[in-house]
Structure formats: C-alpha cells, structure tokens
Amino acid sequence: AQSVTQLGSHVSVSEGALVLLRCNYSSSVPPYLFWYVQYPNQGLQLLLKYTSAATLVKGINGFEAEFKKSETSFHLTKPSAHMSDAAEYFCAVSDRESNYQLIWGAGTKLIIKP
Amino acid sequence: DAGVTQSPTHLIKTRGQQVTLRCSPISGHKSVSWYQQVLGQGPQFIFQYYEKEERGRGNFPDRFSARQFPNYSSELNVNALLLGDSALYLCASSRSGTSGEQFFGPGTRLTVL
Numbered sequence A: 001a002q003s004v005t006q007l008g009s010h011v012s013v014s015e016g017a018l019v020l021l022r023c024n025y026s027s028s029v030p031p032y033l034f035w036y037v038q039y040p041n042q043g044l045q046l047l048l049k050y051t052s053a054a055t056l057v058k059g060i061n062g063f064e065a066e067f068k069k070s071e072t073s074f075h076l077t078k079p080s081a082h083m084s085d086a087a088e089y090f091c092a093v094s095d096r097e098s099n100y101q102l103i104w105g106a107g108t109k110l111i112i113k114p
Numbered sequence B: 001d002a003g004v005t006q007s008p009t010h011l012i013k014t015r016g017q018q019v020t021l022r023c024s025p026i027s028g029h030k031s032v033s034w035y036q037q038v039l040g041q042g043p044q045f046i047f048q049y050y051e052k053e054e055r056g057r058g059n060f061p062d063r064f065s066a067r068q069f070p071n072y073s074s075e076l077n078v079n080a081l082l083l084g085d086s087a088l089y090l091c092a093s094s095r096s097g098t099s100g101e102q103f104f105g106p107g108t109r110l111t112v113l
Helices: none
Strands: A003-007 A010-014 A019-026 A032-038 A044-050 A056-058 A064-068 A073-078 A087-094 A108-113 B005-007 B010-013 B019-024 B031-037 B044-050 B053-057 B064-068 B074-078 B087-094 B108-112
Touching: A003 A087, A010 A019, A019 A032, A019 A087, A019 A108, A032 A064, A032 A073, A044 A056, A044 A064, A044 A073, A073 A087, B005 B087, B010 B019, B019 B087, B019 B108, B031 B074, B044 B064, B044 B074, B074 B087
Parallel strands: A010 A108, B010 B108
Antiparallel strands: A003 A019, A019 A073, A032 A044, A032 A087, A056 A064, A064 A073, A087 A108, B005 B019, B019 B074, B031 B044, B031 B087, B044 B053, B064 B074, B087 B108
C-alpha cells in the first residue's frame, strides 16, 4: 500500500535561510507527487506537482522539489525563507494502484524565525 | 474563475445529530472528493465522485454518505454525530480525478459538542 512519510513535524529556519522539507513515499507503480501548503484556518493550496516529466519541478512562491526515484523522495526546497512562508506543508502521492486517490503525509509545520 | 466553494464555513452540532455539508466544484470539473482533517493531522480521504458515480470510498463508517448532483456539486452527510467527527471537512475538485491534481475549497469546520 502507498504511504507518505514527512520527516519532522516541525521545522524551524531563520528568515533568509534555506528551507528543506523532506518527503519519502512508497509506491509500486509510477506515482504522481504533490506538495500542498495550508495557511491557518484555510484550505489546501497546490504548490507543485510531479507527473513524470522533468524530475526538478518548480512551483509557486519560489519553491521547488526534486523527484529521486532511487531514493523514493520528493523533498521540497526554497533557497531563501520569507516570513510569509510560515504554514503547514503536506506531501501527497497518488497512482493507478490507489485509483488516483491522494495519500497524504502527516504534514510539516514550517516556522520562520526573524 | 471561481474556485471550489463550500458551505457552511462553520457548524456546531451536538452528539447524535445529523449534518449536511455542501460543495460546488470549479466550473468544468466533473470529479469531487471529500476529506476529513482532524487538527494536527493530514487529510483523510472519505469519498470521490465522478459523473455522479462513487469512484472511491475511504475507511469511514456508514454514517458517512455523499452524493453528486447533475451540476457536479456534491453533498456530504454525516449521521449520528460523534465527538470524534469534529474536524475540518475539505472538498476538492478535479477535471477527471485520474491525475491526482485536486483543487481544494476553504473547508467546513464542524464542531460536535
């Protein structure tokens, strides 16, 4: 069965520092991979998606993620953190085996220190 | 274009009551999915509908039911509410539901007392 693991329920970085949020997945067939962001008391907004094209995916707000099949990873990065990036980030996977239902990680809360 | 809309935004019910949540997808989207998000956790899949047919169901009791209408809007019903049903209920729409990319509404915050 598919699963998604996000390492670190909370990640704290200083403003201007590199952001790295980790996501590992398990899937027996080629997956679609997603990162969503959720601001307090709001719904989920798609940051970026991997759908078997380029392995380096660029998203909104300066975020990007790299699909590494050998490591079954899809880590999210941003070169320079901004205060407005403080939110909860969710990694999700879907594939034919799951009937394209989204399987979610538990989320990582990103804290930005001034 | 309008995004996914959900109503109501907040709801307070007591144990044993029934609730109906509503969702309107993005224009042109034929698939609607429902998720439950308990505070501090990731979303849990409840239902997916496509062209008014149930395409998938998560591990939720029969107290949860849903339907999709000809205009592709959807309702989620929960009967015999329990305290544990308190959560943010998210609706997401997609064109076909086969690529996984879904667009989410703001959610309905349900509190069961």
